[in-house]
Amino acid sequence: MSGYQTGLLVILSFNVIAAYAVYLPLSAGQLNLGIAGFMAMGAYTAAYLSNELAWPLTAAIPAGAAASCLLALVVAVPILRTHGIYLALATFALGQVITAVFLNLEVVGAAAGYQVTTFTGPATVIAGAAGVLAFMLLLSRTRFALYLTAIKSDPTVADLMGINVRGMQIAAFAIGAAIAGLGGGLYGHHFSFVEAQHFSVALSVYTVLYVLLGGTQTVFGPLVGAAFFTLLPELLRASQGWRYVFFALFIIGFMATRPQGLITADLLRVFRRSRRAPEAAQP
Amino acid sequence: MIAQQLVNGTMLGAIYVLVAVAFTLAIGVLNFLNFSIPGLFMVGGMGTWILMRLGWHWSVAIGGALLAAALIALCVERLAYRRSQKSDPEVPLVSSLGFLVLLENLVLATVGSDQQPFPALVPDFNLRIGGLVIGAAQIISLVIAVCLVVWLSIMLRKTSLGRQIRGVAENRDTAILLGVDVGRLVPQLFVFSALFTALGGVLFALNYLQVSAFMGEGIGFKGIAAMIIGGMGSVWGAVLGGLLIGLTEVLSISYIGADFVNITVYGLLLVLLILRPQGLLGRAAAREKL
Amino acid sequence: MSAAPALTLDHLGKAFGGLRVLRDLSFTVRAQEPTALIGPNGAGKTTVFNLVSGVYAPSEGRILLGERDITHMPSRRRIAVGLSRSFQNIRLMSHLTVIENLIVGQHVRASGLLDLVKPFRLVPNHRWRREAIDALAECGLEAYADESVSALPYGIRKRIDLVRATLAGASLLMLDEPAAGLNPTETNAMRAHLELLKKRGVTLLIVEHDMHFVDQVCERVIVLNFGEKIAEGTLAEVQRDPQVRSAYLGDEAA
């Protein structure tokens, strides 16, 4: 594999991880517009632990994810009291605050950025993304995943069915944050450098953008969305400075014609059915 | 000196007010977090700069930029808002974001990513009161912002268009039953919203004498904060929120440090969202009915 | 006839702002005695269901399920103590398929942490899925198992909503207008379904405008008007009641 391809695969891996971090709470109807903040939390925690306390990678990166998860749990209780657009904006503000705090934190280099001494190769990053994907595929086959969709559809009825709506929402939010933290930790160790400016609003909202591009109805949507988002600009590379213009035009056109995203539940159902009965596939 | 900072904060706040009003019209009436608004802010400032470089007179250039913003807003309405009415609430947000990406990258591809110097249109005249220095551009911005907001608030209360807008904000279905032509009203709202934010961009250029492809992001996102702090959908809330954010920003730059701005501004927003999500002047959202 | 009370409303009142929707409402639903709650539009029938299921808190009074006071019990816990309901405007989860809706309906019987995170849908024909399919098959609906609910006809959705409400194994089932909007065939199917539930010992409390349906399904009728109980008894008894005739059957009696 060429360096270019490996590089692309690494970017794809980071995007896949971020996509699932956004997808999980979104499948319960909660839009997290501050996912970059949680990535920063994971990145800085993992970097600090391996730099200053000489923790091994296998402990530092999960600890980064745990720290991010913990932060989410702490803020979940007040933040998830808000709904809909308020929640989206609260997470948006939260992401900004987290990033700004790291921008001012001297122990991790503040605005100058933070060098990470341990390096981890592309294999770890790709394995991390594969792990997240496997975890999400498993999770999508559980009651938990069903309940999240149920809550998105109708929280009142979900509550009357006996489902702990708040609990499920908090869990989805926190697990999503842990995934983001994992991505952050891998990011810092792969690029050997963490800077707060990277974890910007743009990173958060772009992630939401490609998750919705892929579609939130099924667990495959974020994967396809992340792949699309990673590869499309590459395909448009020939157009140079204009590639993001074409990319944006594509997004606008796509969302206008297929707002439910690329991969929908109906699409998968058709696919499964035609696999189950190949002879009956011909209409 | 604090009095001077208060003046500067108020002037900066005036620009946030315009952006926050733009957001509040979209959210309060249509329940649409329109992420293209920061892009339209940039179109206001950058568009003026481009047209002036083409040799247009500044007044025509400003008019042209505002017109461009209005036309783009109509596209946003058509492609981002109207098409995704029946889908998940996040969808229009994403496609409006597509417009922000589009506008920024159009400018990036044609003008480049550098800050461009904006010519000083307003004579370099300073008003001095006591020890305070107030620039002419600052005064003009404040006057325009105040006039626009007052006009908007009167329009909403006194004219039939304003009553229709408030009706749709109150309850869209009832308004339609009562004969409000939403298909016509909504594009008008988008145009209003675009004009406010684009004018904010023009005033920003006049005051800070520079424009760039990304000038809308920082201001636009703080405009969202201003809107929420004031209370979504409340015009006077947007005014209050805009001024508060402007003051908070200027005061924290001069007393804590420039890098702390995001902590104070968004921290303020976060606390408010948790304690009083409806904002300072907003009303609590109605509870779902079974 | 068994006289044990399944549900007791004790001087229940509800006001929305200044609007008093229910006042001083007391009645008892006896176990295994199918009961109908009837009354003109806006009488407060759905509000009774909303109070009993805990969607709203009552302004005054008490609600007892059996002997147990559930007035302040969180809405989410009520299904576990035997209370289940359906909705007047069917509220199936539109993002889920039929079978997924039913599996959500089983929640109280599979609410452990392990149940929550077990990837049971990797197992072909898992017990939970089979159970839900069986429940569908009982009323001949199994063909719809993997359809998305939003695409189904109204009558089918209505009965799936009922199946879902029964899956929790609740002892008291409150149905808000189960026959409304159904054609005669579907109404018959719905009635057969309710008979089956009665045989299993489920206590039914039904809001219904179709008096023929009420007559066939219920043994006792409670009449509400403007949030107050105006009569109670068999359908024949309440139909003779002059107050009911003027309020509820007013136009027919005149």
Ligand SMILES: Nc1ncnc2c1ncn2[C@@H]1O[C@H](COP(=O)(O)OP(=O)(O)OP(=O)(O)O)[C@@H](O)[C@H]1O
């Ligand atoms: N959440 C609420 N807020 C305000 N008023 C309400 C609310 N819910 C119900 N009401 C009012 O309470 C009254 C009773 O409503 P309810 O839905 O209980 O009537 P109903 O007997 O079920 O009528 P129908 O036969 O039409 O279903 C109505 O006047 C209704 O407008």
Ligand SMILES: [Mg+2]
């Ligand atoms: Mg009703």
